[in-house]
Amino acid sequence: MSFKESIQLNTQLGYFEGEIPVNYQYTLGIAGTKFFETLMNEGQFVASECKTCGVKTIYPLIYCEECFSAIDTYVPVGLEGELYSFTKCYRDYQGKEYQTPHLIGLIRFEGIKGGIIHRLGIDDKEVHIGMKVKAKLKPAKERNGTLEDILYFEKS
Amino acid sequence: MGYRKVAIVGAGITKFVRRAQETGPEMAYLASKMALDQAGLKLKDVEMITLGSAPDAFDGVHMKGEYLLSGAGGNNKPYIRNFVGGGTGVFAPIHGWIHVASGACDVCLVVCSEKMSSCHPHPQGAFLTIFDHTTEQPLKPTLIWIFALEMRRYMETYGLSKADVARVAVKNKNNALDHPSAQVAEAVTLEDVLNSEVLAEPVNRLDISPASDGAAAVVLASEDVAKRLTDKPVWIDGVGWNLDTSYWATKDLYYPRYVEKAARMAYEMAGITEPHKQIQVAEPYDPFDYKELHHMEGLLLCERGEAARLTAEGYTARSGNLPTCPSGGALGVGNPIAATGLMKVIEIFLQLREEAGKRQIPGKPRVGVAQAWGDLMQVGTVIVLRR
Numbered sequence: 150m151s152f153k154e155s156i157q158l159n160t161q162l163g164y165f166e167g168e169i170p171v172n173y174q175y176t177l178g179i180a181g182t183k184f185f186e187t188l189m190n191e192g193q194f195v196a197s198e199c200k201t202c203g204v205k206t207i208y209p210l211i212y213c214e215e216c217f218s219a220i221d222t223y224v225p226v227g228l229e230g231e232l233y234s235f236t237k238c239y240r241d242y243q244g245k246e247y248q249t250p251h252l253i254g255l256i257r258f259e260g261i262k263g264g265i266i267h268r269l270g271i272d273d274k275e276v277h278i279g280m281k282v283k284a285k286l287k288p289a290k291e292r293n294g295t296l297e298d299i300l301y302f303e304k305s
Numbered sequence: 306m307g308y309r310k311v312a313i314v315g316a317g318i319t320k321f322v323r324r325a326q327e328t329g330p331e332m333a334y335l336a337s338k339m340a341l342d343q344a345g346l347k348l349k350d351v352e353m354i355t356l357g358s359a360p361d362a363f364d365g366v367h368m369k370g371e372y373l374l375s376g377a378g379g380n381n382k383p384y385i386r387n388f389v390g391g392g393t394g395v396f397a398p399i400h401g402w403i404h405v406a407s408g409a410c411d412v413c414l415v416v417c418s419e420k421m422s423s424c425h426p427h428p429q430g431a432f433l434t435i436f437d438h439t440t441e442q443p444l445k446p447t448l449i450w451i452f453a454l455e456m457r458r459y460m461e462t463y464g465l466s467k468a469d470v471a472r473v474a475v476k477n478k479n480n481a482l483d484h485p486s487a488q489v490a491e492a493v494t495l496e497d498v499l500n501s502e503v504l505a506e507p508v509n510r511l512d513i514s515p516a517s518d519g520a521a522a523v524v525l526a527s528e529d530v531a532k533r534l535t536d537k538p539v540w541i542d543g544v545g546w547n548l549d550t551s552y553w554a555t556k557d558l559y560y561p562r563y564v565e566k567a568a569r570m571a572y573e574m575a576g577i578t579e580p581h582k583q584i585q586v587a588e589p590y591d592p593f594d595y596k597e598l599h600h601m602e603g604l605l606l607c608e609r610g611e612a613a614r615l616t617a618e619g620y621t622a623r624s625g626n627l628p629t630c631p632s633g634g635a636l637g638v639g640n641p642i643a644a645t646g647l648m649k650v651i652e653i654f655l656q657l658r659e660e661a662g663k664r665q666i667p668g669k670p671r672v673g674v675a676q677a678w679g680d681l682m683q684v685g686t687v688i689v690l691r692r
Contacts, residue, residue, distance in 0.1 A: 165439050171430035173365035173423045178328030211327075212334040214375050217348035219338060 177294075180209040183223050189294040192286055194226040196261050207263045214262075228284040229305050230256040233264060235276055256282055256302055270301035281305045308406040308574075312531035312538035313398070313523050313690070315344025316651040321488040321519035321639030324422040329364055330376030333418035336520035336644075337378050340414065344524040345534055351524070352410035354384040357397030357417040359642035362431035365423050377416040377522075389546070390435075391592065391679020393417065394521070394646015395686035399544040401525045402688075406541075411527040418520035419641035428516050435681055449513070451682065453505040455558040456595045460507065462559035463610035467507055471498040472616050473594035474511050474636050480623065481633020483663035486648070488639030489515050498594075514592045514634075519641035521648050537658045542672070543575030543689035553682045564603030564678060564685030571674070572605075575689040580605045584689075585670035586656050587627060588649035590678045591634040600676055601629060603685065628666045631656060646677035650688055657692040 156162060177185055180197055184207075187195045197209030201218040211220055235254040240246050252269040254276075269276060270285060283305035292298040317339025319325075319332055327335070333356070341348065356377045358369050366372045370386025377384070387393065387400040394417050401415035421428045432448050460470065475498060481490035493511060501511040531538040547570065549556060549563035556562075568580070577583045589600035598612035606627060607615055615621055621629040632638055632652035635645045653673035655661040676687045 165443055167434065167438050167442055169362055169431060169434050171362065171365070171424050171426070171428075174425055175365065175423050176324075176326055176328060176420075178331050179326060180331070181328065182326070210375075211331050212338070212376065214380055217334075217338065217341070217378055219334075 180211045184209050185294040185298075187223070188298050189292040192289060193228055194258070194265070194284070195223040196226050196258070198222045198224045205261045207258060207261050207265065226258050226261060228286070230258040230264070230282060232276070232278055232280045232282050233257045234278060235269060237273055252276060254282070254302060267299055268301040270303040275304065309408055310528040311402050311405040311525050311541045312528070313541065313654050314526045314531050314534045314538055315340045315342070315346070315524040316522070316654055317343060318486050318521040318648055318651055319519050320486045321517045321641055321644070323488065323515065323517065325420065325518035329366070329369070329418050329420045330373050332420065332518065332520035333373045333376035333416050336418065336522040337376065337414060337416050340522035340524050344526075346412065346524060348378045350412055351378060351382065351414045352412050353404045354379045354382055354414045354416065355397055355400045355404065356384065356386045357388065357393040357400070357415070357643040357647070358386065359388070359390065359393060359419055360431060362434070363419065363421050363424050363428055363642070373416070373418050376418070378414060389548070389680055389684045389686065391590070391642055392546070392646065392677045392684040392686040393643040393679065394648070395650060395675055395677035395688055396546055397643065397647055398523055398525065398541070398650050398688060399546060399686060401523070402541050402544055405525050405527050411530045413525045414522060415525060415647070416520070416522040417643035417647040419644050420518045421516040421641060422518050447505070449505045449508055451553070452593050453508045455682065456593065457507055458558040459595055459599060463613070465613050467499055468495055469613040469617065470595045470598065471495055471512065472613070473591065473597045474498045476616065476622060477591060477597070477630045477634040477636040479637070480631055480664065481637025484633045484638050486519065486638055487633055488517055490633055490637050508593070512594045514636050514640035517639035517641040519639060519644045521644045521651060523647065523651060523654070537692070539654045539657050540691045541688060542691045543571035543573070543577065545570030545574070545685075545687040547685050548680065549683040551681055551683060556682070560609060561599055561603040561678065561685060563683060564600055564676065564687070565605065567685035567687040568604045568676070571687040571689050575691070577672070577689065580674070581607060581627065584627070584672050584674050585668065586631065586653060586666055586673040587629045588632060588634070588652050588673070588675040589629055590646065590649070590676050591630055591636050592640055594636060596678065597629060597634065600678060604674060604676055604687065623664070623666050631661065631664050631666055642679070646675070646686070649675040649677065650690070653690045657690055
């Protein structure tokens, strides 16, 4: 058996250090550009609308997941939705404890397939599934067309 | 051998570009929808889907198969990703063939999508970790290094000059001028290729295909369904794939024996005993110009060491006895890894249907072969098509 189960650190063995030396610039895509440009410029969300089967989706898509038709219609959704689920988180992805726990929610919008996951700016004694919430955006001149244009969702 | 007959009944391909605005799933959708439209089918008619895509590190998305799922029409269907590095684009339709030939389904959508532009400063950084982490990575190799070693050994073995090899780049980049998806089509001359920047001797910039974004898709159908859908089905007559050792330094660099093994598997299935006589059009994988020559020999389309001479004589031009890469190949159309291989399969499909437009070769070709190659210089994937 060659597995060094009792060794706690690779540095106690023969080893080489390595990395994958790249970083990424993810394009927003056709539908993503529409969503984030509308968020930045008009301060609201848009969903894609399938003209064939009527399904509206957020985040928007250029195709309908239901009937596979092409989509180029986008409809405003406003900023208000309903809290579908939530969690209170204590540690980050490296295991480090947050200074204050993060409240994260999945927000859905009436008549729309899909939803938005984001921070909740809500007292954790008040938060509950089904509550009406509204996105709090950065001031217009500070928005740059990213997910961070949304500060958090608050009680509406 | 108990396999059902399988035909290609529709194909779709996006433009190949250096940087697409579309996301990976959006590109996958555009190619998939085109293929379904050409086949006269809706997504609901598709029973199974297979998706080919290169390493996750290119897109910077782990679980890339799942990432591309809905764009490839895979939601709530039997869907699976396949992957053999650069060989993926020809393996993907082989994988789809397995689905239909086995009787598991009658209609299978095959999608390949690749977005290399997300990766900065260059996808070469992602390639670094395909090399052995202890015996090669410390040298910080690039793919071009190892291809330079292979190219030089190939040239030395057969006494070839740089010009002998560069004629492939000239042919393919010029052929690509007639391909609507082409990224780097150019009316280059032999001097242009020979005088382009040296990257790692003997490899110059114009010896190499570019990094690309793009997607391609085909629809496969069983015999009954294919005959209902079209009067021009193109049959998948033979498939083969083979992987050589991952210790690539142990291989004979001048000859891709794994491609030969894959080709022999496909030819046996297709009843091809004299490939150079029975095949009228070929799309060998050409990420580098010398690789087309290498692969022509591995595909048994000519004797070892003869491919360069045949190229110089015009034998592989569109007007020649055995046109190779009439599409323009990876060197001219571009190289969004998995989508490139499927682009080659689509080119053979179009040539056999005599629907290749300005690229159409004369003589009503009946049998063609497409091939891809990849992983760590170790995989050959081969598909034989017949009209």
